[in-house]
Amino acid sequence: MKKIGFLFVLLFVFNACKESNQIESEISKIDIDLNVERFDLDFANAETEDLPELKHTYPFLFSERIPDSVWVERINDSLQQELSSEVEKAYSNFDDIQHDIESLFQHLKYYDKTFKVPRVITVTSDVDYRNKTIVTDTIVLISLDTYLGSEHRFYEGIQRFISLNMKRSQIVSDLAASYSEGYIYQTKPKTLLDDMIYYGKQLYFKDQMIPFKSDAEKIGYSEEQLEWAIVNESEIWRYFIERELLFSTDNSLAGRFIADAPFSKFYLELDSESPGRIGQYLGWQIVRSFMKNNEVPFMEMLQMDADEIFNNSKFKPRK
Structure with a gap:
C-alpha cells in the first residue's frame, strides 16, 4: 500500500509539473512591447535649457x-548629481531587469486578458524606500536609488531589515507586489488570519507572476531566514494555535507578525533568530495548500474570503 501511495504522489507531482511547463511555454510566446524610459538618466544629464x-x-x-x-x-x-552618478554606475545596463519586467508582464497578460503594457519609467526619489515602485494602469515608476545594493553607503542610516531588500534582485518582486494590490480582494482586516491570508495571496500572486524568482526573493528573506521559517514552521504554527491567535482581533498582532521588522515577536528567546513578517510566510503556506487541494482558478482565489480559504486549505505545517 505504501508503494502505491508513493507512486500516486509521484504521478501527481509529474502531472502538475507537466501542466506548469505547458502554461509557462504558452506564456513565453506572449508578445510584450516594452521600452523602459530612463528619466533618471535624462534628468541627470539635462541642462537648464532641456x-x-x-x-x-x-x-x-x-x-x-x-x-x-x-x-x-x-x-x-x-x-543630486552624486545620487545620479551612483545610479548610473549601478544601472548602466538595465537589460536583465527589463527581461524580468517583460516576463512579469507576459504572466499578467496571460492571467488578465485586459492588461495593457504601461509606460515603465525609472526615476530617483531621494531614497524614498517606502515607495520603491509605483503602479497605475498606464504608468510604472521604479526608483532606482532605492535599489543600489544592501551595503550601499547611502543606506547607512537605514535599518538593516529594510536595506536588506534595497538591491537589484528585488525590483521585479516589489513590482509584482505593487500589481497584486489591484487584484486582491480584501475587506478591512479584523483578525490576524485576515492579514495572513492577504499577504499569503500576495505571495502566491508572485508564485504565478514571477516563478523565475526564488522563494526568498519573493518574500524578501535571505536564504538563511527562509530556511529558519521552513525548519520552524511546525513550532510557529503550534504557537499560533495554542495561543488562539488566528482569530484574535488584537491589533498589536499585526505589528508582531505581519509588519516589516527585524524579527517576529513571540516574546521568547528565539525572537532574535526569527525573520520578521512570519505571519506573511504562514499565510503563504496556507494559500499554497488551498490551491493545491482545491480546483479554483488562481485569479478567482484572489477574490475569496480569508476564512473560506483557511477552512478549505487542509493546511498542515511541515515537520
Whole structure:
C-alpha cells in the first residue's frame, strides 16, 4: 500500500509539473512591447535649457505648483548629481531587469486578458524606500536609488531589515507586489488570519507572476531566514494555535507578525533568530495548500474570503 501511495504522489507531482511547463511555454510566446524610459538618466544629464522638453515628455513628474527654479536648482545640486552618478554606475545596463519586467508582464497578460503594457519609467526619489515602485494602469515608476545594493553607503542610516531588500534582485518582486494590490480582494482586516491570508495571496500572486524568482526573493528573506521559517514552521504554527491567535482581533498582532521588522515577536528567546513578517510566510503556506487541494482558478482565489480559504486549505505545517 505504501508503494502505491508513493507512486500516486509521484504521478501527481509529474502531472502538475507537466501542466506548469505547458502554461509557462504558452506564456513565453506572449508578445510584450516594452521600452523602459530612463528619466533618471535624462534628468541627470539635462541642462537648464532641456527642462521644457523634459516637462513635455514626462508631465506627470512635474507638479505645476513647483516653479522651474526648483527643478533647475535640483539639476545643479551636488547631492543630486552624486545620487545620479551612483545610479548610473549601478544601472548602466538595465537589460536583465527589463527581461524580468517583460516576463512579469507576459504572466499578467496571460492571467488578465485586459492588461495593457504601461509606460515603465525609472526615476530617483531621494531614497524614498517606502515607495520603491509605483503602479497605475498606464504608468510604472521604479526608483532606482532605492535599489543600489544592501551595503550601499547611502543606506547607512537605514535599518538593516529594510536595506536588506534595497538591491537589484528585488525590483521585479516589489513590482509584482505593487500589481497584486489591484487584484486582491480584501475587506478591512479584523483578525490576524485576515492579514495572513492577504499577504499569503500576495505571495502566491508572485508564485504565478514571477516563478523565475526564488522563494526568498519573493518574500524578501535571505536564504538563511527562509530556511529558519521552513525548519520552524511546525513550532510557529503550534504557537499560533495554542495561543488562539488566528482569530484574535488584537491589533498589536499585526505589528508582531505581519509588519516589516527585524524579527517576529513571540516574546521568547528565539525572537532574535526569527525573520520578521512570519505571519506573511504562514499565510503563504496556507494559500499554497488551498490551491493545491482545491480546483479554483488562481485569479478567482484572489477574490475569496480569508476564512473560506483557511477552512478549505487542509493546511498542515511541515515537520
